[in-house]
Amino acid sequence: MAALNTNLQHLTKAAQKAGRIGIGLMSGTSLDGLDIAICKFAGSGLQTQFELLHFTTIPYPDSFKDDVRSVFSRRQVDLEKVCLLNDFIGEYHAELILQTLKDWKTDPTEVDFIASHGQTIYHAPKRLHGHEGYPSATLQVGDGDHIAVKTGILTISDFRQKHLAAGGEGAPLALYGDVLLGSKIGEDRILLNIGGIANLTYLPGNGNLERVLCSDIGPGNTLIDTFCRSLFDKPFDEYSAIAFSGSVNDDLLSSLFRHPFFAETVPKTTGPELFSEDYVRKAQERSDTSHINAEDLIATLSAFTGKAIVDFVSAHLPKGAKLFVSGGGARNLFVVQYLQRHLPESLIGDTAELGIDPDAKEAILFALLGNEALAGEALVIGNNPAVLMGKFSFAG
Numbered sequence: 378m379a380a381l382n383t384n385l386q387h388l389t390k391a392a393q394k395a396g397r398i399g400i401g402l403m404s405g406t407s408l409d410g411l412d413i414a415i416c417k418f419a420g421s422g423l424q425t426q427f428e429l430l431h432f433t434t435i436p437y438p439d440s441f442k443d444d445v446r447s448v449f450s451r452r453q454v455d456l457e458k459v460c461l462l463n464d465f466i467g468e469y470h471a472e473l474i475l476q477t478l479k480d481w482k483t484d485p486t487e488v489d490f491i492a493s494h495g496q497t498i499y500h501a502p503k504r505l506h507g508h509e510g511y512p513s514a515t516l517q518v519g520d521g522d523h524i525a526v527k528t529g530i531l532t533i534s535d536f537r538q539k540h541l542a543a544g545g546e547g548a549p550l551a552l553y554g555d556v557l558l559g560s561k562i563g564e565d566r567i568l569l570n571i572g573g574i575a576n577l578t579y580l581p582g583n584g585n586l587e588r589v590l591c592s593d594i595g596p597g598n599t600l601i602d603t604f605c606r607s608l609f610d611k612p613f614d615e616y617s618a619i620a621f622s623g624s625v626n627d628d629l630l631s632s633l634f635r636h637p638f639f640a641e642t643v644p645k646t647t648g649p650e651l652f653s654e655d656y657v658r659k660a661q662e663r664s665d666t667s668h669i670n671a672e673d674l675i676a677t678l679s680a681f682t683g684k685a686i687v688d689f690v691s692a693h694l695p696k697g698a699k700l701f702v703s704g705g706g707a708r709n710l711f712v713v714q715y716l717q718r719h720l721p722e723s724l725i726g727d728t729a730e731l732g733i734d735p736d737a738k739e740a741i742l743f744a745l746l747g748n749e750a751l752a753g754e755a756l757v758i759g760n761n762p763a764v765l766m767g768k769f770s771f772a773g
């Protein structure tokens with residue numbers, strides 16, 4: 378039998394190690410920056426032990442945000458720009474990793490793998506695109522080969538396609554990480570991530586994986602951010618100062634909920650393709666609230682995020698589960714206080730209480746999915762796709 382080539386030898390060696398050092402990368406819908414987590418793993422699957430060694434978010438410059446926003450969640454785009462961004466983001470992320478490893482005084486040869494989410498530029502579950510004959514689809518750019526060649530580190534990327542191929546919507550992948558790192562026998566838990574979009578995983582305390590539910594909920598901060606940018610020239614509503622200075626407009630709030638997405642069966646996914654400026658403008662027209670002042674609009678959008686979460690929890694989950702928040706939205710005080718007021722039976726904290734840095738959670742998730750791609754086995758969690766995700770890119 379011929380020997381494995383050097384790439385496959387390297388891959389086999391990485392897969393057979395008892396422990397691995399992996400970098401997880403997340404660049405989310407908020408476009409605030411690149412989250413980089415370096416983790417130490419021992420084992421895999423339900424036996425995974427992990428330690429977060431370092432975490433950082435490298436903020437994106439405005440020029441980069443503008444470039445990505447020129448195509449992000451838009452139906453009509455400059456296709457050349459999409460093509461350029463795919464390779465550019467791969468190279469750019471590789472550069473940021475190399476700089477960060479220097480700051481952490483870690484040599485790239487110490488890292489067994491990089492697990493890269495890439496940048497979502499369009500998310501199109503079948504329910505939302507509605508094009509007869511086309512499946513659910515999603516597109517993340519930031520090519521993995523560029524990351525592998527530039528860093529010299531084995532790279533795993535494009536995780537969402539396998540989930541789609543196996544019948545899912547390509548998201549939320551938090552399911553797999555949350556089950557592995559967040560479950561506790563004897564405690565019903567909800568792990569709620571409030572990023573651009575809000576999603577949650579329900580982890581029943583009886584350990585019954587059939588009962589686990591992981592779904593997107595609706596907007597997290599995306600609409601608040603959009604209108605903070607256009608009305609206040611601010612990237613987001615820091616600690617909800619603007620929302621607290623306004624009043625919720627109940628007519629607009631009801632109108633914002635007038636969309637079939639909220640009544641659809643779970644699990645489901647969504648994105649800024651649906652929850653856009655246009656979505657809000659239409660809700661304002663329907664409710665004759667186009668005239669409300671900017672502070673009231675931000676307060677109402679913040680209540681929209683809060684109420685969507687409360688409605689979801691009340692409709693789909695047993696009462697009294699402990700709720701742990703993560704994502705930048707853990708600092709959205711208006712939303713967090715809304716949850717405390719309207720879910721009084723749920724004790725609310727953040728994932729730091731579980732030993733998971735709330736800002737690092739999604740980057741850790743991808744590191745964990747990378748570890749699974751190398752050494753795990755497909756996990757059966759109810760009807761969710763039971764597959765190992767990610768595509769391998771070699772440095773040589």
Ligand SMILES: Nc1ncnc2c1ncn2[C@@H]1O[C@H](COP(=O)(O)OP(=O)(O)OP(=O)(O)O)[C@@H](O)[C@H]1O
Pocket residue numbers: 403404405406407408409570571572573574575597598599601602612613614615616617703704705706708709710739
């Ligand atoms: N101090 C703060 N006060 C209020 N909101 C904040 C604060 N810090 C961050 N945020 C919100 O959190 C957002 C970033 O969250 P995060 O990085 O978790 O999102 P993401 O990973 O890009 O999104 P997704 O998980 O949907 O892909 C910011 O855009 C902002 O709206």
Ligand SMILES: CC(=O)N[C@H]1[C@@H]2OC[C@@H](O2)[C@@H](O)[C@@H]1O[C@H](C)C(=O)O
Pocket residue numbers: 405406497500515547548549550551552572573574575576593646647648739
């Ligand atoms: C297509 C896409 O990028 N979806 C993101 C987005 O951001 C939050 C929510 O929508 C979630 O479904 C998903 O990300 C997380 C990491 C997930 O897959 O769990």
